[in-house]
Amino acid sequence: SYVLTQPPSVSVAPGQTARITCGGNNIGSKTVQWYQQRPGQAPVLVVYDDNDRPSGIPERFSGSNSGNAATLNINRVEDGDEADYYCQVWDGSEDQVVFGGGTKLTVL
Amino acid sequence: QVQLVESGGGVVQPGRSLRLSCATSGFSFGDYGMHWVRQAPGKGLEWVAVISFEGSNEYYADSVKGRFTISRDNSKNTLSLQMSSLRIEDTALYYCAKDLSEYNYNYQFDYWGRGTLVTVSS
Numbered sequence: 001s002y003v004l005t006q007p008p009s010v011s012v013a014p015g016q017t018a019r020i021t022c023g024g025n026n027i028g029s030k031t032v033q034w035y036q037q038r039p040g041q042a043p044v045l046v047v048y049d050d051n052d053r054p055s056g057i058p059e060r061f062s063g064s065n066s067g068n069a070a071t072l073n074i075n076r077v078e079d080g081d082e083a084d085y086y087c088q089v090w091d092g093s094e095d096q097v098v099f100g101g102g103t104k105l106t107v108l
Numbered sequence: 109q110v111q112l113v114e115s116g117g118g119v120v121q122p123g124r125s126l127r128l129s130c131a132t133s134g135f136s137f138g139d140y141g142m143h144w145v146r147q148a149p150g151k152g153l154e155w156v157a158v159i160s161f162e163g164s165n166e167y168y169a170d171s172v173k174g175r176f177t178i179s180r181d182n183s184k185n186t187l188s189l190q191m192s193s194l195r196i197e198d199t200a201l202y203y204c205a206k207d208l209s210e211y212n213y214n215y216q217f218d219y220w221g222r223g224t225l226v227t228v229s230s
Binding site: 042054086088090095 | 145152153154155167169170203208214215216217218220221222223
């Protein structure tokens with residue numbers, strides 16, 4: 001089955017850029033979504049189709065996807081960005097949705 | 109605004125059944141595919157099932173196939189999940205989620221409810 005690998009944690013100072021990676025075999029051939037989940041809350045879609053943002057999501061959030069890794073970039077990180085972030089793809093070969101294990105973003 | 113409100117969770121013994129519901133408002137429910145996604149306590153997200161906008165197609169995660177059934181009532185803007193032969197490992201917060209794409213399902217979840225907790229325990 002298809003596996004997405006994320007680092008368990010990423011730390012960044014306020015105002016800096018956070019980069020969260022999502023590794024998968026030839027993930028560049030799939031479309032990637034990213035979700036933000038603050039403690040005790042439901043997930044929120046922040047990036048879809050690799051690098052599109054739903055309405056209401058700040059431009060500080062962006063994504064890229066190529067080869068065997070996708071990346072979520074969060075520019076000018078704020079305290080409110082502290083959350084768990086999950087990448088997600090559709091694996092058409094097995095008709096299954098796959099989520100990464102999640103990355104806890106800590107704002108120092 | 110879009111609202112999804114799950115209900116029906118609770119404590120149930122292994123092997124028993126439970127039915128979850130998701131009441132929706134704020135969008136044209138009958139135009140969108142709908143999903144269930146779950147999250148075990150302290151764990152990550154796991155997709156459970158999807159149903160097409162008109163209800164004619166359903167797909168399931170391997171972990172629930174043959175035990176869970178997703179359904180919808182477009183006249184009542186309601187999504188359901190019938191869970192049977194429940195196992196300890198089905199314990200999770202179950203979220204109802206709307207697909208981003210109209211008249212299709214691209215497995216992109218743009219709105220989520222707050223979830224309903226299912227605990228399977230003897």
